[in-house]
Structure formats: structure tokens, C-alpha cells
Amino acid sequence: MEEDLLIGIAFIFCLKKKKKRSYWMRQTLKARGKYSATDYLKDLGIDGCLKDFIRMNSSEFEYLQNLIGAKIGKRDTTFRKSVSVTERLAVTLRFLATGSSYKSLGNVFKLSDQVISIIVPEVCEALNEVLKEYIQIPTTPQEWLHVANSFEEKWNFPNCLGSIDGKHVAIQKPIDSGSEYYNYKGFYSVVLLAIVDAEYNFLYVNIGCQGRISDGGVFANTKFRNKINDNSLKIPSDSSLPGRNKPVPYVFVTDDAFPLEKHLLKPFPGPQDSNSKERIFSYRLSRARRTVENAFGILSARFRVLRTTILLDPEKTATLIMTCVLLHNFIRKTESSMIYAPSQYYDGDDIVTGTRIDGQWRLEQQQLTPLEACESLTDDGKEIRKEFAEYFSNEGFLDWASKYY
Incomplete structure (x- = not known):
């Protein structure tokens, strides 16, 4: 009887024993040892396709590789x-450039999607740490x-310190978040708020x-708004517009999403009569504000992960977005800048017609x-806007731009 009981216990133990894994790695992933990503990138470089694959050339890739290695x-x-x-x-x-799923990336790089889900956030954090100097107020x-001199020279807008705008980036609904991330457009998002200079840099x-x-x-x-309020932003003292006597503050140009205040300037509301001071001012402000529109447009056109619904938690999503912004500034300052965003990608003005x-980025779905x-x-904001409107209609009037008014 006892012998039968022992046999039964041994039999049950054998049933509960974990089945031995038949292989360590899926057969489809073992090809990584035969044809590595290094070989693949070299072939892309020879064919001239590397810039489309990772949005930069081999020298910049190697530079980043050495920084975060x-x-x-x-x-x-x-074991492996x-x-x-x-x-x-x-x-x-490649993930940032395309927004492809981890599974599809795994088919290219011969990596499991579980491994890629660990690699991407880790590499983004490392890139943010080594490239943080590329965004500085x-x-x-x-x-x-x-910065103000660049705006006056390139966009005929004096006393301008930058262009401000914000965008909603779509995300998957975070667990147990309720409606916290549900925006007025009817989807879940986090907000990317940015200030851009005259050269399309953040x-x-x-x-x-x-x-x-x-x-x-x-x-x-x-924090930026708090610095404006407590005068710790080191903004230059008020200065009169060229050819005028009344001092006005240095301003950031915005759209209707922001308040009209001492250092924030936005267009006049509603339709304006042709050739009116309000119409001329609104056009000139919108022309200067194109820098941030174009920066966002290029950012989402080249890092297409921002066009998808990002399937990460909000914290990792913020890290990923910051990586895209830093890479944008990094590439803009390298020899790959024209490859990353050729001149036709940005808006321009036809002074004849x-x-x-429209820049090429506007032709693609955003x-x-x-x-x-x-x-x-x-x-205060109304008075400052009025002074700029007077300037653009008199001393700062642009003959070639009169066709737009």
C-alpha cells in the first residue's frame, strides 16, 4: 500500500515537472549571427540608403555610437x-524614423519584440543624456x-525671441488613467510644447x-512661464522698434492657443479688411511663426513614430519625444542637415506672385x-500689439509682401 502511494506521488511530481525548453532561441532569430545589423548598415551605406533608414549618415551614426556605447x-x-x-x-x-511595430523591426534585425521593447527606452534615455546640451535656453x-537679430534678419520681425506652439501627440490610453489624458479632439495624448528660433532649432x-x-x-x-513672471529669464530691456521712439518689450510670437500678454504676441482675432493694419500685422506675425510650424512638421515627417499612436506609458513616451527633438537639433547642426531636411521641406515666399x-512636409498627412x-x-498685450501693427504698416512695411495683405 505504501509502495503504491510512493509511486503515485512520484508520478504526480513528474507531471508537475517543468517541460524542458526545446531551444534557447527561435530558429528565425538565429540568422542574426550569420548576417548582423552591422553588415546590413554597411550595405545600406554603400547603396546610399542609410540616410533614409536612420535619418543620418554613417559618420553621425558612429559618433552617437561612441557617445552612448x-x-x-x-x-x-x-550562454549567448x-x-x-x-x-x-x-x-x-529605425523605430523613431518609421514608428514600425516591435515585431516588424524584429523581422529586420532578427531580434525578439520583447528584447526590442527593452532596448528602445534604454537607448532613448542614453541619447537624452548625451545630447541634452543641444537644447539650451x-x-x-x-x-x-x-536670437532676436536672427528673427529680424530672416523674418523681418524685430524684438522677437522665439516662436511658441504646442501639439498633442497621440498615445494609447494609460492603465487606470480615466479621462486624464483625453483631449478636446477625442483621443488620448500628451502635449509637446516648444519654443523655436529663426533657424528651426528647438x-x-x-x-x-x-x-x-x-x-x-x-x-x-x-517652468518657462514662471521664469517670465518672476523676471528670471534674462530677457533684454524694452527697446523701440526700428525708426520708432516708443520702447516695447521683446516678445514670443504665438497663435490663438496662448494668451496675449506683455511678452506673448498673437494675431488679431477674426477676419480683417485687406491692407488694414490688423491684416498686415497678422500676416507678418504668422510669417515669423512659421518657424515653429515647420519645425514640428519636419520633426513628424522625419521621425514618423510621432504620427502613430504611441503604445508606451506617458513617462516613456515623454522620453521618446525628447529623443526625437534632440536628434532634430543634433542633425540640424551636422553635415546631414540637408539630407535630413532639404530646403524644399520648409515653407517659402514667392515674391513675384x-x-x-508650401514646404514638402505640408503635403504629407500630419x-x-x-x-x-x-x-x-x-x-499691456493689446498696447504692445498695437505698436507692432503701427510699425509694420509704416516704418517696417514690406513692399514685396503687400500682395499678401
């Missing part, structure tokens, strides 16, 4: 070889004046604000959604 590199073990730094960086850049009045970004927050509240809750020439309009006005 020590941060993301893993050791080989006696680790995924190389080259593969980790390449799969991350001016810290002295002289640095701000350099000076400041604030990422991750919940989509449900009113768009006036998005800007009101930023008096029409705007996923970034603008912020909701805000009606907040201040008396």
Missing part, C-alpha cells in the same frame, strides 16, 4: 552573445539678442502634460494636433 553596451555570457551597441542604436533610430541678454520643450488640461493651462504650468510656397484656442488678453 559605454551606457548601453552589454557583456557576452557563456549580447546584442551589440550598433544593433541597439540602429533598431532604436539663452541665459544672458546677449544670447537672447542674438530652444525649449516641455513634454508630457496630460491631454485633458486646457491649453492655456499647459503653458501656465511650465505673392503666394506662400498626426500632431494643435492646441485649443485661448481668449485671454491683457491691456
Whole structure:
């Protein structure tokens, strides 16, 4: 009887024993050892396709690889070889460039989607750490004046320190978040708020604000707004517009999603009569504000992950978006700039016909959604806008632009 009982216990134990894994790696992934990502990238470089694959040339790729190699590199073990730094960086850049699913990327790089889901956030964090210097707010009045001089030279808009705008980036509904990230357009999102200079470079970004927050509240809750309020932004002292005597503050140009205040300038509301001061001012402001529109357009056109619904939690999504912004500024300052965004990608003006020439990014479907309009006005803001309107209709009038008015 006892013998039968022991046999039964042994039989049950055998049933519960975990089945031995038949293989360590799927057969379809074993090809990674025969044809590595390094070989694939070399072939793309020879064929001239690397810039389309990862949005930069081989020299910039190698530079980034050397910067983050020590941060993301893993050791080989006696059981298997680790995924190389080259593969980790390449799969991350390809993900940002296309927004492809982890599974489809796995078919290209011969990696499991579980491994890629670990690699992408890790590499993004490393890139953010080594490239953080590529986004810096001016810290002295002289640095701000350099930005203002560029706006006056390139966009005929004096006393301008930058162009501000915000966009909703679509995300998957976070777990147990309720309607916290549900925006006025009817989808879940986080907000990307940015200030851009005259050269389409990002000076400041604030990422991750919940989509449900009113768009006036998005800007009101930023550190940048607090610095404006407590005068710690080192903005230059008020200066009169060229040919005029009344001093006016240096301003940031915005759209209707932002309040009209001392340092925030937005167009006049509603339709305006042709050749009126209001119409001329609104056109000139909108022309200067194209810098941020074009920066967002190029960003989403080249890093197409921003056109998808990002399937990550809000914190990882914010990290990913910051990586795209930093890479944008990084590439804009390298020899790949013309490859990344040729001149035809940006808006232009036809001074003969008096029409705007749309940049190539406008011809492609955009996923970034603008912020909701805000009606907040201040008396100071109205007076400052009036002074700019007077200037653009008199001393600062552009003959060639009169076709637009």
C-alpha cells in the first residue's frame, strides 16, 4: 500500500515537472549571427540608403555610437552573445524614423519584440543624456539678442525671441488613467510644447502634460512661464522698434492657443479688411511663426513614430519625444542637415506672385494636433500689439509682401 502511494506521488511530481525548453532561441532569430545589423548598415551605406533608414549618415551614426556605447553596451555570457551597441542604436533610430511595430523591426534585425521593447527606452534615455546640451535656453541678454537679430534678419520681425506652439501627440490610453489624458479632439495624448528660433532649432520643450488640461493651462504650468513672471529669464530691456521712439518689450510670437500678454504676441482675432493694419500685422506675425510650424512638421515627417499612436506609458513616451527633438537639433547642426531636411521641406515666399510656397512636409498627412484656442488678453498685450501693427504698416512695411495683405 505504501509502495503504491510512493509511486503515485512520484508520478504526480513528474507531471508537475517543468517541460524542458526545446531551444534557447527561435530558429528565425538565429540568422542574426550569420548576417548582423552591422553588415546590413554597411550595405545600406554603400547603396546610399542609410540616410533614409536612420535619418543620418554613417559618420553621425558612429559618433552617437561612441557617445552612448559605454551606457548601453552589454557583456557576452557563456550562454549567448549580447546584442551589440550598433544593433541597439540602429533598431532604436529605425523605430523613431518609421514608428514600425516591435515585431516588424524584429523581422529586420532578427531580434525578439520583447528584447526590442527593452532596448528602445534604454537607448532613448542614453541619447537624452548625451545630447541634452543641444537644447539650451539663452541665459544672458546677449544670447537672447542674438536670437532676436536672427528673427529680424530672416523674418523681418524685430524684438522677437522665439516662436511658441504646442501639439498633442497621440498615445494609447494609460492603465487606470480615466479621462486624464483625453483631449478636446477625442483621443488620448500628451502635449509637446516648444519654443523655436529663426533657424528651426528647438530652444525649449516641455513634454508630457496630460491631454485633458486646457491649453492655456499647459503653458501656465511650465517652468518657462514662471521664469517670465518672476523676471528670471534674462530677457533684454524694452527697446523701440526700428525708426520708432516708443520702447516695447521683446516678445514670443504665438497663435490663438496662448494668451496675449506683455511678452506673448498673437494675431488679431477674426477676419480683417485687406491692407488694414490688423491684416498686415497678422500676416507678418504668422510669417515669423512659421518657424515653429515647420519645425514640428519636419520633426513628424522625419521621425514618423510621432504620427502613430504611441503604445508606451506617458513617462516613456515623454522620453521618446525628447529623443526625437534632440536628434532634430543634433542633425540640424551636422553635415546631414540637408539630407535630413532639404530646403524644399520648409515653407517659402514667392515674391513675384505673392503666394506662400508650401514646404514638402505640408503635403504629407500630419498626426500632431494643435492646441485649443485661448481668449485671454491683457491691456499691456493689446498696447504692445498695437505698436507692432503701427510699425509694420509704416516704418517696417514690406513692399514685396503687400500682395499678401
